[in-house]
Amino acid sequence: MKRIFALSIAAGLLAAPAMAEDAPKAEMDEGLSLMEEGARMLLRGLMEEMEPTVEALRDNFEQMGPAFAEFAQSVGPAFAELLEQVDDLRNYEAPEFLPNGDIIMRRSPDTPLWVPEVDGSEIEL
Numbered sequence: 693m694k695r696i697f698a699l700s701i702a703a704g705l706l707a708a709p710a711m712a713e714d715a716p717k718a719e720m721d722e723g724l725s726l727m728e729e730g731a732r733m734l735l736r737g738l739m740e741e742m743e744p745t746v747e748a749l750r751d752n753f754e755q756m757g758p759a760f761a762e763f764a765q766s767v768g769p770a771f772a773e774l775l776e777q778v779d780d781l782r783n784y785e786a787p788e789f790l791p792n793g794d795i796i797m798r799r800s801p802d803t804p805l806w807v808p809e810v811d812g813s814e815i816e817l
Contacts (some may be wrong), residue, residue, distance in 0.1 A: 720766045753777040783799055783800055783803035783804075783806070784798065784799055784800060785797070785798045785799070785800055
């Protein structure tokens with residue numbers, strides 16, 4: 693009995709791909725269109741659920757806009773000065789965080805020697 697049951701399941705599994713090949717193209721297109729419609733409904737539902745969150749983010753960005761512009765104006769020149777003191781960041785290894793809170797960025801050993809331009813002014817240490 694168990695053998696007959698196992699053989700019938702095996703035969704059914706082997707026949708399924710052959711039956712799928714014989715299925716009319718209209719049925720396959722209908723299945724695909726049903727999948728497409730389901731995906732559209734899912735995405736539409738997600739968009740509707742996320743709409744309040746997106747609106748809140750938009751409001752927050754509008755409120756933060758002036759403060760962010762002021763921050764960029766104050767930090768921008770200092771950041772540009774820092775970048776002048778460091779050559780290409782790809783020449784450095786990943787930052788290393790020490791237990792005391794210090795952060796070390798070591799130069800990669802295979803990078804060429806870098807000599808910063810000296811303008812003749814004093815260097816503050």
